Amino acid sequence: MDPLSDMLTRIRNSLAVGKRELSLPYSKQKHALAKLLEKNEWIEGSSVEESNPPDSKPSPRNKALKLVLKYNNDTGRPVIHGLKRVSKPGQRIYTGVGEIARFRTGLGATIISTPKGLMTDSEARKEKVGGEVICQIW
Numbered sequence: 001m002d003p004l005s006d007m008l009t010r011i012r013n014s015l016a017v018g019k020r021e022l023s024l025p026y027s028k029q030k031h032a033l034a035k036l037l038e039k040n041e042w043i044e045g046s047s048v049e050e051s052n053p054p055d056s057k058p059s060p061r062n063k064a065l066k067l068v069l070k071y072n073n074d075t076g077r078p079v080i081h082g083l084k085r086v087s088k089p090g091q092r093i094y095t096g097v098g099e100i101a102r103f104r105t106g107l108g109a110t111i112i113s114t115p116k117g118l119m120t121d122s123e124a125r126k127e128k129v130g131g132e133v134i135c136q137i138w
Contacts, residue, residue: 004134007024024067033111042079043070044068044069046067048064083137096130100121109136111136111137112130112133
């Protein structure tokens with residue numbers, strides 16, 4: 001199973017039922033995506049929680065990534081209206097710096113995995129790098 005698709009699906013499902021917090025298995029790539037979503041104010045926060053028993057060694061399998069989802073204060077509707085996975089394990093989608101299209105005329109963002117880390121489409125254009133198109137968010 002694709003871990004990023006699983007993360008995006010869990011976020012979509014949590015938003016659909018109005019959950020405020022979400023916990024999912026930890027990975028470095030999921031953590032980087034959560035930090036990017038937090039930086040661009042799509043979610044309120046993210047943190048890594050360890051659930052190690054006292055006498056055991058630390059292990060990445062015992063970590064959980066906790067997300068705090070963001071809702072509009074006036075209407076109570078989620079800030080994120082949609083998430084779509086673009087590049088999948090069976091079909092990877094790559095883009096060059098000159099081919100990065102604007103998504104929803106700036107109201108949404110395309111997340112791209114570049115050699116410099118995960119970036120939004122606008123950041124990738126500024127840094128003049130391309131990469132794998134991970135997902136789109138609006």
